[in-house]
Amino acid sequence: MLKVLKSGFFTTIQDTxxxxxxxxxxxxxGIMDTETVYKLNMLLENERDAAVLEITMTGPTLEFEEATYIALGGAELSITLNNEPVSNYKVLKVNAGDILSYGRLKKGFRAYLAIKKGFQSSLVLGSRSYYGNITPKALLKDKYEVPYIHTALFEPKITGLKVDSILDEEILHVAKGPEFELLDDKQLEMLFSQEFTIANENNRMAYQLNETITGHAVSMLTSATLPGTIQFTPAxxxxxxMKDGQTTGGYPRILQLTDKGISILAQKKAGDTLSFKLM
Structure with a gap:
């Protein structure tokens, strides 16, 4: 078991x-930053959908009760294993009684902890991903325990990766959404020429932006949405x-983020900037 000594701000279990x-x-x-997690699971030679811990802004303190191997990545935080600093994107051996502690956030917003063979929380509708209205837990809390598979010996083919970080990227590549053609020339100019900042209203359900473009008076039926769908309100x-977002919506769907775009946005916090580029 993994014992949660301190849970941090918002720590959950997520798979694909x-x-x-x-x-x-x-x-x-599921995982907000797939660009990071796929690399971590590759390092550990896990299945692509192996469950990980997703750590938001302030990290936890964790105790491992059995030996295993882990890999860390995503946002840059100060992290120690038994009070010794450790780095992202390296395979790390942990033993029974070892304590992993997260400290100050340096860059980005969401960090990830992958473990050999994935965390073994219960499957609900085919996934281990936490979602408050579906799974028994919405997030990890102090004194919770998370099951994992004891792994005494593992010889990784690759022990570390040099990663091109997405933490500094600010351009989100987008495709045209179903209602893209509703936009006029002025709206298009505003959409693709200005820089936007992340509003305080941002979480796993959706990100709002502070800046606006010229509004509209379009009335439409509620229609299907996806993670990465960009809705355009009348104002x-x-x-x-984002990944916990609603499955339908009544606002025009003007753009659709790529998977990489969702990963880049997942590492942004209030006040960070971005811009859109049409593919």
Whole structure:
């Protein structure tokens, strides 16, 4: 078991997500920054969908009760294993009784802890991803225990990676959404020429932006949405749906983020800047 001594601000278990239930209103959920997690699971030679810890802004303090191997990545925080500093994107051996502690956030917003063979929390609708209205837990709390598989010996083919960080990237590549053609020349100019900042209203459900573009008076039926769908409100506000986002919406869907774009946005916090580039 992994013992949660201190849970941090918002720490959850996530895998690649919960599919096949959107028609019943169940979000995909899953990893926000897939660019990072796929690399970590590759280092540990895990399946692509092996469950990880997703750590937001302030990290936890964790005690391992059995030997295993881990890899860390995503946001840059000060991290120690038994009070010794450790680095991201390296395979680390941990023994029974070892304590992993997260400290100050340096850059980015979400960090990830992958473990050999993945965390073994219960499957709900085919996924281990936490989502408050579906799973028994919405986030980890102090004194919780998370199961994992004891691994005494593992000889990784690659012990570390040099990664091109996405933490400093500010350009989000987008495709045209179903209602893109509703935009006029002035709205298009505002959308693609200005810099936007992340609003305080940002979480796993959606990110809002502070700046607006000229609004609209379009009335439309509620339609399907996806993680990465950018909605356009009548007041000109942009709302970017994320992994726990609603499955339908009544605002025009003007743009759609790429998977990499979602990962880049997942590492942004209030006040950070971004811009859009049409593919």
């Amino acid at each position: 997500g919960r599919f096949g239930f959107r028609d019943k209103g169940v979000p995909v959920s 000109g506000k942009l709302i970017i749906l």
